[in-house]
Amino acid sequence: MRRFAEIEDLSELVRDALGAGHRVVAVDRLRGGTKKGVYRVRLDGPRTESVIVYSWAEDENFWPSRRTEDPADPFAPASGMVPFLAAQRALHSLGVRVPQVLLADDSRRRYPADVAVIEDVTGGTLEALFETDPERASGALHDLAEMLGVMHRSPARNYGSVYLLERGDGVSEVSCERRVLDRALEDLKEAAGRDGSIAAAEAALHDRLRELAERVSPRTEYGLVHGELGPDHVLVDTDGRPVMIDIEDLMYFDVEWEHVFLRLRFHERYAVLDRPGLDPRRLDLYMLAMRLSLVAGPLRLLDGDFPDRAFMQGIADHNAKQALALLPSV
Known part of the structure:
Protein backbone atom coordinates (compact mmCIF):
# COMPACT_ATOMS: atom_id res chain seq x y z
CA MET A 1 0.00 0.00 0.00
CA ARG A 2 1.37 3.41 -0.99
CA ARG A 3 2.02 5.92 1.77
CA PHE A 4 1.64 9.64 1.08
CA ALA A 5 2.72 12.64 3.14
CA GLU A 6 0.67 14.03 6.02
CA ILE A 7 0.91 17.10 8.26
CA GLU A 8 3.49 15.66 10.63
CA ASP A 9 5.71 14.60 7.71
CA LEU A 10 5.96 18.09 6.20
CA SER A 11 5.84 20.43 9.20
CA GLU A 12 9.60 20.58 9.85
CA LEU A 13 10.37 20.95 6.14
CA VAL A 14 7.97 23.88 5.70
CA ARG A 15 9.09 25.53 8.94
CA ASP A 16 12.69 25.44 7.75
CA ALA A 17 11.66 26.91 4.39
CA LEU A 18 9.55 29.76 5.79
CA GLY A 19 10.54 30.27 9.39
CA ALA A 20 9.29 29.28 12.81
CA GLY A 21 6.29 31.62 12.65
CA HIS A 22 4.46 29.34 10.22
CA ARG A 23 2.38 26.36 11.34
CA VAL A 24 1.04 23.72 8.98
CA VAL A 25 -2.73 23.35 9.41
CA ALA A 26 -3.67 21.18 6.40
CA VAL A 27 -2.06 19.12 3.65
CA ASP A 28 -3.89 18.30 0.41
CA ARG A 29 -2.39 15.91 -2.14
CA LEU A 30 -3.23 17.32 -5.56
CA ARG A 31 -4.54 15.00 -8.27
CA GLY A 32 -2.88 14.15 -11.54
CA GLY A 33 0.76 13.48 -10.69
CA THR A 34 2.27 10.23 -11.99
CA LYS A 35 5.98 10.67 -11.14
CA LYS A 36 5.97 12.87 -8.04
CA GLY A 37 3.64 13.86 -5.24
CA VAL A 38 2.34 17.42 -5.31
CA TYR A 39 0.97 18.77 -2.03
CA ARG A 40 -0.69 22.06 -1.18
CA VAL A 41 0.33 22.87 2.38
CA ARG A 42 -1.96 25.37 4.10
CA LEU A 43 -0.40 27.56 6.77
CA ASP A 44 -1.23 29.61 9.81
CA GLY A 45 1.32 32.43 9.84
CA PRO A 46 2.30 35.82 8.42
CA ARG A 47 1.85 36.68 4.71
CA THR A 48 2.11 33.22 3.11
CA GLU A 49 -1.17 31.27 3.21
CA SER A 50 0.08 28.17 1.42
CA VAL A 51 3.04 26.59 -0.35
CA ILE A 52 3.48 23.62 -2.65
CA VAL A 53 5.68 20.66 -1.72
CA TYR A 54 7.06 18.30 -4.36
CA SER A 55 7.98 14.83 -3.16
CA TRP A 56 9.93 12.45 -5.35
CA ALA A 57 9.40 9.50 -3.02
CA GLU A 58 9.22 6.05 -4.58
CA ASP A 59 5.59 5.69 -3.49
CA GLU A 60 4.68 8.78 -5.52
CA ASN A 61 5.85 7.29 -8.84
CA PHE A 62 3.13 5.20 -10.50
CA TRP A 63 5.13 4.23 -13.58
CA PRO A 64 6.23 0.61 -13.85
CA SER A 65 10.00 0.29 -14.02
CA ARG A 66 11.37 0.37 -17.56
CA ARG A 67 14.94 -0.30 -18.55
CA THR A 68 16.56 2.44 -20.63
CA GLU A 69 19.44 1.25 -22.79
CA ASP A 70 20.77 4.66 -23.82
CA PRO A 71 21.50 7.20 -21.08
CA ALA A 72 21.60 9.95 -23.74
CA ASP A 73 17.96 9.32 -24.68
CA PRO A 74 16.11 12.59 -23.92
CA PHE A 75 12.86 10.61 -23.65
CA ALA A 76 14.15 8.55 -20.73
CA PRO A 77 12.10 9.32 -17.60
CA ALA A 78 13.40 12.48 -15.95
CA SER A 79 12.10 12.69 -12.42
CA GLY A 80 13.70 14.02 -9.29
CA MET A 81 15.04 17.11 -7.64
CA VAL A 82 18.14 17.36 -9.86
CA PRO A 83 16.23 17.55 -13.19
CA PHE A 84 13.72 19.92 -11.60
CA LEU A 85 16.34 22.36 -10.33
CA ALA A 86 18.31 22.25 -13.60
CA ALA A 87 15.14 23.06 -15.55
CA GLN A 88 14.20 25.79 -13.11
CA ARG A 89 17.61 27.43 -13.51
CA ALA A 90 17.51 27.20 -17.31
CA LEU A 91 14.04 28.73 -17.60
CA HIS A 92 14.66 31.42 -14.99
CA SER A 93 17.82 32.51 -16.81
CA LEU A 94 15.71 33.13 -19.93
CA GLY A 95 13.12 35.14 -18.04
CA VAL A 96 10.51 32.38 -18.28
CA ARG A 97 8.24 32.46 -15.25
CA VAL A 98 8.43 29.35 -13.07
CA PRO A 99 7.47 28.94 -9.40
CA GLN A 100 10.05 30.26 -6.96
CA VAL A 101 11.98 27.56 -5.09
CA LEU A 102 11.92 28.23 -1.35
CA LEU A 103 13.85 25.15 -0.24
CA ALA A 104 15.23 22.05 -1.94
CA ASP A 105 16.51 19.15 0.14
CA ASP A 106 18.01 15.81 -0.83
CA SER A 107 19.61 15.12 2.55
CA ARG A 108 16.76 12.81 3.68
CA ARG A 109 17.06 14.32 7.17
CA ARG A 110 13.80 16.27 7.07
CA TYR A 111 11.90 13.81 4.87
CA PRO A 112 12.79 10.33 3.53
CA ALA A 113 12.91 11.44 -0.12
CA ASP A 114 14.06 14.33 -2.29
CA VAL A 115 11.70 17.24 -1.69
CA ALA A 116 11.24 20.88 -2.69
CA VAL A 117 9.12 23.62 -1.19
CA ILE A 118 7.97 26.05 -3.85
CA GLU A 119 5.74 29.06 -4.31
CA ASP A 120 2.03 28.31 -4.53
CA VAL A 121 0.76 30.05 -7.67
CA THR A 122 -2.89 30.41 -6.70
CA GLY A 123 -4.47 31.79 -9.87
CA GLY A 124 -5.37 28.35 -11.20
CA THR A 125 -4.47 26.67 -14.46
Whole structure:
Protein backbone atom coordinates (compact mmCIF):
# COMPACT_ATOMS: atom_id res chain seq x y z
CA MET A 1 0.00 0.00 0.00
CA ARG A 2 1.37 3.41 -0.99
CA ARG A 3 2.02 5.92 1.77
CA PHE A 4 1.64 9.64 1.08
CA ALA A 5 2.72 12.64 3.14
CA GLU A 6 0.67 14.03 6.02
CA ILE A 7 0.91 17.10 8.26
CA GLU A 8 3.49 15.66 10.63
CA ASP A 9 5.71 14.60 7.71
CA LEU A 10 5.96 18.09 6.20
CA SER A 11 5.84 20.43 9.20
CA GLU A 12 9.60 20.58 9.85
CA LEU A 13 10.37 20.95 6.14
CA VAL A 14 7.97 23.88 5.70
CA ARG A 15 9.09 25.53 8.94
CA ASP A 16 12.69 25.44 7.75
CA ALA A 17 11.66 26.91 4.39
CA LEU A 18 9.55 29.76 5.79
CA GLY A 19 10.54 30.27 9.39
CA ALA A 20 9.29 29.28 12.81
CA GLY A 21 6.29 31.62 12.65
CA HIS A 22 4.46 29.34 10.22
CA ARG A 23 2.38 26.36 11.34
CA VAL A 24 1.04 23.72 8.98
CA VAL A 25 -2.73 23.35 9.41
CA ALA A 26 -3.67 21.18 6.40
CA VAL A 27 -2.06 19.12 3.65
CA ASP A 28 -3.89 18.30 0.41
CA ARG A 29 -2.39 15.91 -2.14
CA LEU A 30 -3.23 17.32 -5.56
CA ARG A 31 -4.54 15.00 -8.27
CA GLY A 32 -2.88 14.15 -11.54
CA GLY A 33 0.76 13.48 -10.69
CA THR A 34 2.27 10.23 -11.99
CA LYS A 35 5.98 10.67 -11.14
CA LYS A 36 5.97 12.87 -8.04
CA GLY A 37 3.64 13.86 -5.24
CA VAL A 38 2.34 17.42 -5.31
CA TYR A 39 0.97 18.77 -2.03
CA ARG A 40 -0.69 22.06 -1.18
CA VAL A 41 0.33 22.87 2.38
CA ARG A 42 -1.96 25.37 4.10
CA LEU A 43 -0.40 27.56 6.77
CA ASP A 44 -1.23 29.61 9.81
CA GLY A 45 1.32 32.43 9.84
CA PRO A 46 2.30 35.82 8.42
CA ARG A 47 1.85 36.68 4.71
CA THR A 48 2.11 33.22 3.11
CA GLU A 49 -1.17 31.27 3.21
CA SER A 50 0.08 28.17 1.42
CA VAL A 51 3.04 26.59 -0.35
CA ILE A 52 3.48 23.62 -2.65
CA VAL A 53 5.68 20.66 -1.72
CA TYR A 54 7.06 18.30 -4.36
CA SER A 55 7.98 14.83 -3.16
CA TRP A 56 9.93 12.45 -5.35
CA ALA A 57 9.40 9.50 -3.02
CA GLU A 58 9.22 6.05 -4.58
CA ASP A 59 5.59 5.69 -3.49
CA GLU A 60 4.68 8.78 -5.52
CA ASN A 61 5.85 7.29 -8.84
CA PHE A 62 3.13 5.20 -10.50
CA TRP A 63 5.13 4.23 -13.58
CA PRO A 64 6.23 0.61 -13.85
CA SER A 65 10.00 0.29 -14.02
CA ARG A 66 11.37 0.37 -17.56
CA ARG A 67 14.94 -0.30 -18.55
CA THR A 68 16.56 2.44 -20.63
CA GLU A 69 19.44 1.25 -22.79
CA ASP A 70 20.77 4.66 -23.82
CA PRO A 71 21.50 7.20 -21.08
CA ALA A 72 21.60 9.95 -23.74
CA ASP A 73 17.96 9.32 -24.68
CA PRO A 74 16.11 12.59 -23.92
CA PHE A 75 12.86 10.61 -23.65
CA ALA A 76 14.15 8.55 -20.73
CA PRO A 77 12.10 9.32 -17.60
CA ALA A 78 13.40 12.48 -15.95
CA SER A 79 12.10 12.69 -12.42
CA GLY A 80 13.70 14.02 -9.29
CA MET A 81 15.04 17.11 -7.64
CA VAL A 82 18.14 17.36 -9.86
CA PRO A 83 16.23 17.55 -13.19
CA PHE A 84 13.72 19.92 -11.60
CA LEU A 85 16.34 22.36 -10.33
CA ALA A 86 18.31 22.25 -13.60
CA ALA A 87 15.14 23.06 -15.55
CA GLN A 88 14.20 25.79 -13.11
CA ARG A 89 17.61 27.43 -13.51
CA ALA A 90 17.51 27.20 -17.31
CA LEU A 91 14.04 28.73 -17.60
CA HIS A 92 14.66 31.42 -14.99
CA SER A 93 17.82 32.51 -16.81
CA LEU A 94 15.71 33.13 -19.93
CA GLY A 95 13.12 35.14 -18.04
CA VAL A 96 10.51 32.38 -18.28
CA ARG A 97 8.24 32.46 -15.25
CA VAL A 98 8.43 29.35 -13.07
CA PRO A 99 7.47 28.94 -9.40
CA GLN A 100 10.05 30.26 -6.96
CA VAL A 101 11.98 27.56 -5.09
CA LEU A 102 11.92 28.23 -1.35
CA LEU A 103 13.85 25.15 -0.24
CA ALA A 104 15.23 22.05 -1.94
CA ASP A 105 16.51 19.15 0.14
CA ASP A 106 18.01 15.81 -0.83
CA SER A 107 19.61 15.12 2.55
CA ARG A 108 16.76 12.81 3.68
CA ARG A 109 17.06 14.32 7.17
CA ARG A 110 13.80 16.27 7.07
CA TYR A 111 11.90 13.81 4.87
CA PRO A 112 12.79 10.33 3.53
CA ALA A 113 12.91 11.44 -0.12
CA ASP A 114 14.06 14.33 -2.29
CA VAL A 115 11.70 17.24 -1.69
CA ALA A 116 11.24 20.88 -2.69
CA VAL A 117 9.12 23.62 -1.19
CA ILE A 118 7.97 26.05 -3.85
CA GLU A 119 5.74 29.06 -4.31
CA ASP A 120 2.03 28.31 -4.53
CA VAL A 121 0.76 30.05 -7.67
CA THR A 122 -2.89 30.41 -6.70
CA GLY A 123 -4.47 31.79 -9.87
CA GLY A 124 -5.37 28.35 -11.20
CA THR A 125 -4.47 26.67 -14.46
CA LEU A 126 -4.71 28.27 -17.88
CA GLU A 127 -7.01 25.39 -18.82
CA ALA A 128 -9.52 26.36 -16.11
CA LEU A 129 -9.16 30.05 -16.92
CA PHE A 130 -10.24 29.47 -20.53
CA GLU A 131 -13.66 28.59 -19.09
CA THR A 132 -13.96 31.00 -16.15
CA ASP A 133 -12.24 34.17 -17.43
CA PRO A 134 -11.59 34.07 -21.20
CA GLU A 135 -10.24 37.63 -21.34
CA ARG A 136 -7.63 36.97 -18.66
CA ALA A 137 -6.80 33.64 -20.29
CA SER A 138 -6.28 35.32 -23.66
CA GLY A 139 -3.69 37.68 -22.19
CA ALA A 140 -1.87 34.80 -20.49
CA LEU A 141 -1.93 32.77 -23.72
CA HIS A 142 -0.29 35.59 -25.68
CA ASP A 143 2.35 35.91 -22.95
CA LEU A 144 2.90 32.17 -23.13
CA ALA A 145 3.51 32.48 -26.88
CA GLU A 146 6.25 35.03 -26.17
CA MET A 147 7.81 32.77 -23.54
CA LEU A 148 7.83 29.83 -25.94
CA GLY A 149 9.40 32.02 -28.62
CA VAL A 150 12.25 32.83 -26.25
CA MET A 151 12.71 29.15 -25.38
CA HIS A 152 12.53 27.87 -28.93
CA ARG A 153 15.04 30.47 -30.13
CA SER A 154 17.48 29.49 -27.39
CA PRO A 155 20.14 27.60 -29.39
CA ALA A 156 22.19 24.56 -28.42
CA ARG A 157 24.86 22.61 -30.28
CA ASN A 158 23.53 19.31 -28.95
CA TYR A 159 20.10 18.03 -28.09
CA GLY A 160 19.21 16.26 -24.87
CA SER A 161 17.87 16.68 -21.36
CA VAL A 162 18.89 19.95 -19.77
CA TYR A 163 20.11 18.37 -16.56
CA LEU A 164 22.35 15.89 -18.42
CA LEU A 165 23.79 18.50 -20.78
CA GLU A 166 24.41 20.79 -17.80
CA ARG A 167 26.76 18.23 -16.28
CA GLY A 168 28.38 17.33 -19.62
CA ASP A 169 26.52 14.05 -20.21
CA GLY A 170 23.79 13.00 -22.58
CA VAL A 171 25.34 14.06 -25.91
CA SER A 172 24.10 11.78 -28.70
CA GLU A 173 25.18 11.20 -32.28
CA VAL A 174 21.72 9.93 -33.21
CA SER A 175 19.55 12.51 -34.98
CA CYS A 176 16.34 13.81 -33.39
CA GLU A 177 14.19 12.29 -36.13
CA ARG A 178 15.89 8.90 -35.73
CA ARG A 179 15.41 9.11 -31.98
CA VAL A 180 11.69 9.81 -32.47
CA LEU A 181 11.34 7.02 -35.03
CA ASP A 182 12.99 4.42 -32.81
CA ARG A 183 10.82 5.44 -29.88
CA ALA A 184 7.68 5.39 -32.02
CA LEU A 185 8.43 1.87 -33.26
CA GLU A 186 8.81 0.70 -29.67
CA ASP A 187 5.56 2.43 -28.71
CA LEU A 188 3.81 0.85 -31.69
CA LYS A 189 4.93 -2.63 -30.70
CA GLU A 190 3.89 -2.05 -27.10
CA ALA A 191 0.54 -0.50 -28.03
CA ALA A 192 -0.22 -3.35 -30.45
CA GLY A 193 0.19 -5.79 -27.57
CA ARG A 194 -2.48 -3.97 -25.56
CA ASP A 195 -4.91 -2.44 -28.07
CA GLY A 196 -6.70 -4.51 -30.68
CA SER A 197 -7.25 -1.67 -33.16
CA ILE A 198 -3.53 -0.84 -33.17
CA ALA A 199 -2.63 -4.53 -33.47
CA ALA A 200 -4.82 -4.86 -36.56
CA ALA A 201 -3.03 -1.94 -38.23
CA GLU A 202 0.47 -2.57 -36.84
CA ALA A 203 2.08 -3.33 -40.22
CA ALA A 204 0.53 -0.29 -41.88
CA LEU A 205 1.54 1.99 -39.00
CA HIS A 206 5.07 0.57 -39.05
CA ASP A 207 5.41 1.26 -42.77
CA ARG A 208 3.94 4.75 -42.40
CA LEU A 209 6.43 5.67 -39.68
CA ARG A 210 9.33 4.52 -41.87
CA GLU A 211 7.95 6.39 -44.86
CA LEU A 212 7.54 9.65 -42.93
CA ALA A 213 11.03 9.37 -41.41
CA GLU A 214 12.63 8.92 -44.82
CA ARG A 215 11.20 12.28 -45.93
CA VAL A 216 12.92 14.24 -43.13
CA SER A 217 16.16 16.04 -44.01
CA PRO A 218 19.06 16.28 -41.53
CA ARG A 219 19.23 19.25 -39.19
CA THR A 220 21.41 20.39 -36.28
CA GLU A 221 19.36 23.28 -34.87
CA TYR A 222 17.79 22.69 -31.46
CA GLY A 223 15.61 24.81 -29.22
CA LEU A 224 14.58 24.54 -25.59
CA VAL A 225 11.27 22.67 -25.25
CA HIS A 226 9.06 21.78 -22.31
CA GLY A 227 7.99 18.56 -24.01
CA GLU A 228 4.53 18.14 -22.48
CA LEU A 229 3.08 21.63 -22.36
CA GLY A 230 -0.68 21.58 -22.15
CA PRO A 231 -2.87 24.28 -20.59
CA ASP A 232 -2.96 22.17 -17.41
CA HIS A 233 0.81 22.61 -17.08
CA VAL A 234 0.52 26.40 -17.14
CA LEU A 235 -0.57 28.27 -14.03
CA VAL A 236 -1.54 31.94 -14.01
CA ASP A 237 -0.27 34.20 -11.22
CA THR A 238 -2.04 37.17 -9.61
CA ASP A 239 -0.55 39.51 -12.23
CA GLY A 240 -2.00 37.39 -15.04
CA ARG A 241 1.37 35.98 -16.11
CA PRO A 242 1.71 32.34 -17.21
CA VAL A 243 3.85 30.11 -14.99
CA MET A 244 5.24 26.81 -16.31
CA ILE A 245 5.12 23.72 -14.11
CA ASP A 246 6.05 20.03 -14.50
CA ILE A 247 9.32 21.07 -16.05
CA GLU A 248 11.56 18.09 -15.25
CA ASP A 249 11.54 16.85 -18.86
CA LEU A 250 12.90 20.15 -20.21
CA MET A 251 15.27 19.45 -23.09
CA TYR A 252 16.91 20.83 -26.19
CA PHE A 253 15.25 19.21 -29.20
CA ASP A 254 13.48 19.87 -32.48
CA VAL A 255 10.89 22.53 -31.70
CA GLU A 256 8.42 20.66 -33.94
CA TRP A 257 8.13 18.07 -31.15
CA GLU A 258 6.82 20.80 -28.86
CA HIS A 259 4.48 22.20 -31.47
CA VAL A 260 2.89 18.83 -32.15
CA PHE A 261 1.96 18.53 -28.48
CA LEU A 262 0.76 22.14 -28.35
CA ARG A 263 -1.55 21.42 -31.30
CA LEU A 264 -3.02 18.42 -29.52
CA ARG A 265 -3.65 20.20 -26.25
CA PHE A 266 -4.59 23.75 -27.23
CA HIS A 267 -6.81 22.85 -30.21
CA GLU A 268 -8.28 25.98 -31.82
CA ARG A 269 -6.27 28.20 -29.47
CA TYR A 270 -3.01 26.83 -30.90
CA ALA A 271 -3.08 29.55 -33.60
CA VAL A 272 -1.75 32.00 -30.99
CA LEU A 273 1.23 29.71 -30.30
CA ASP A 274 2.02 28.81 -33.90
CA ARG A 275 5.21 30.13 -35.50
CA PRO A 276 6.52 30.35 -39.07
CA GLY A 277 9.31 28.12 -40.35
CA LEU A 278 8.28 24.79 -38.85
CA ASP A 279 9.27 21.77 -40.94
CA PRO A 280 6.04 20.13 -42.21
CA ARG A 281 7.75 16.78 -42.75
CA ARG A 282 8.96 16.68 -39.17
CA LEU A 283 5.50 17.66 -37.99
CA ASP A 284 3.97 14.73 -39.89
CA LEU A 285 6.39 12.20 -38.41
CA TYR A 286 6.22 13.64 -34.92
CA MET A 287 2.42 13.78 -34.90
CA LEU A 288 2.07 10.06 -35.59
CA ALA A 289 4.85 9.30 -33.10
CA MET A 290 3.15 11.44 -30.46
CA ARG A 291 -0.20 9.72 -30.98
CA LEU A 292 1.40 6.30 -30.54
CA SER A 293 3.21 7.50 -27.43
CA LEU A 294 -0.13 8.62 -25.99
CA VAL A 295 -1.48 5.12 -26.54
CA ALA A 296 1.45 3.13 -25.20
CA GLY A 297 2.22 5.42 -22.25
CA PRO A 298 -1.22 5.44 -20.59
CA LEU A 299 -1.65 1.71 -21.15
CA ARG A 300 1.75 1.08 -19.59
CA LEU A 301 0.70 3.20 -16.61
CA LEU A 302 -2.40 1.03 -16.22
CA ASP A 303 -0.17 -2.02 -15.71
CA GLY A 304 0.33 -0.64 -12.21
CA ASP A 305 -2.05 0.76 -9.61
CA PHE A 306 -2.60 4.28 -10.94
CA PRO A 307 -5.96 5.31 -9.42
CA ASP A 308 -7.63 7.35 -12.19
CA ARG A 309 -7.89 4.43 -14.57
CA ALA A 310 -10.86 5.54 -16.66
CA PHE A 311 -9.13 8.82 -17.46
CA MET A 312 -5.96 7.09 -18.66
CA GLN A 313 -7.90 4.53 -20.65
CA GLY A 314 -9.78 7.38 -22.32
CA ILE A 315 -6.51 9.03 -23.38
CA ALA A 316 -5.27 5.76 -24.88
CA ASP A 317 -8.53 5.06 -26.72
CA HIS A 318 -8.76 8.58 -28.16
CA ASN A 319 -5.18 8.59 -29.41
CA ALA A 320 -5.48 5.11 -30.91
CA LYS A 321 -8.32 6.40 -33.07
CA GLN A 322 -6.34 9.51 -34.00
CA ALA A 323 -3.24 7.45 -34.89
CA LEU A 324 -5.28 5.26 -37.21
CA ALA A 325 -6.79 8.37 -38.81
CA LEU A 326 -3.27 9.42 -39.84
CA LEU A 327 -2.86 6.42 -42.11
CA PRO A 328 -3.29 7.30 -45.79
CA SER A 329 -6.61 6.41 -47.35
CA VAL A 330 -6.53 3.35 -49.56
